Amino acid sequence: MSDPTITWPGHTSPAALAVEEFASSPQTVLILPHEAKKLMAFGDEIVVHMGGAETGGKYTAFTCVTPPGGGPPPHYHNNEDEWFVPLEGRVEFFLDGEWRELPLNSLLFIPRGTVHTFRNCGDTPLRVLTHTAPAGFEIFFERCAAEFAKPGPPDMKRIVEISAEHGIHFVTE
Numbered sequence: 567m568s569d570p571t572i573t574w575p576g577h578t579s580p581a582a583l584a585v586e587e588f589a590s591s592p593q594t595v596l597i598l599p600h601e602a603k604k605l606m607a608f609g610d611e612i613v614v615h616m617g618g619a620e621t622g623g624k625y626t627a628f629t630c631v632t633p634p635g636g637g638p639p640p641h642y643h644n645n646e647d648e649w650f651v652p653l654e655g656r657v658e659f660f661l662d663g664e665w666r667e668l669p670l671n672s673l674l675f676i677p678r679g680t681v682h683t684f685r686n687c688g689d690t691p692l693r694v695l696t697h698t699a700p701a702g703f704e705i706f707f708e709r710c711a712a713e714f715a716k717p718g719p720p721d722m723k724r725i726v727e728i729s730a731e732h733g734i735h736f737v738t739e
Contacts, residue, residue, distance in 0.1 A: 595620045603704075605711035609636050612711070618701030626703040629653070632692040637685035643678050644733030646698040650674045653695055656688030681737050706732040 595616060603614040611631040618626070626646075632655075640660060650659070651673050658665045659674060660683045667687060668674060676682050686692035709728045714720045726736065 603708075605707050607707060607710040607714045608638065609633060612707050614704045614707065617704035621701055623701045624699060626698045626701045628696055628704065628707070630692075630694050630696055632684075632686045632694070634686050634689050634691070636692075638683055640681055640683045640737040641729075642681045642735055642737065643698075644735070645678060646700065646703055646733075647678050648676045649697040650676070650684070651695040653693040655686060655690050655692030657684055657692050657694060658687045659684045702732065706734065 597615050597620065605612045605614065609632075613629040613631070615627040615629065616625070618624075650657075650668075652668055652670050654670070656667065658667045660666075661676075661680075665685075684694070706728065709732075710725055713724055713728065729736065
């Protein structure tokens with residue numbers, strides 16, 4: 567699965583210990599832009615600002631940069647609630663059977679179990695700040711990025727398996 571060692575600026579610790587230490591002594595965490603982890607998956611750049619190691623397993627925060635026309639297929643999450651804040655570009659979300667364009671700096675909350683998707687409906691890259699709770703989405707992205715980094719086209723069957731292992735399910739109807 568994932569590496570049992572979690573690393574962040576200035577500290578390395580076993581994952582369980584890091585979460586336990588955080589829970590007993592919450593800390594202020596600052597991640598500078600050059601310290602964020604950059605991943606490539608699904609045609610997007612995902613910049614993971616912080617995850618379970620930094621938040622005691624409570625949250626993941628990342629920015630997703632999506633090219634024009636890009637976006638995930640309709641899906642839902644069993645494990646995470648999501649918040650989206652579009653920062654640059656144009657974005658439409660599909661919710662309750664219809665597409666709706668969101669103005670920049672809006673905040674959209676999608677509770678777990680809700681079928682949703684988004685797409686870059688503009689002609690420039692889209693940047694969306696996303697927050698998920700609880701943490702773990704960063705591990706999903708790391709695993710998918712490893713699959714997309716392999717030579718040749720990605721094994722989409724494996725991507726669907728990884729997604730299901732993280733409680734993410736794609737809707738085909």
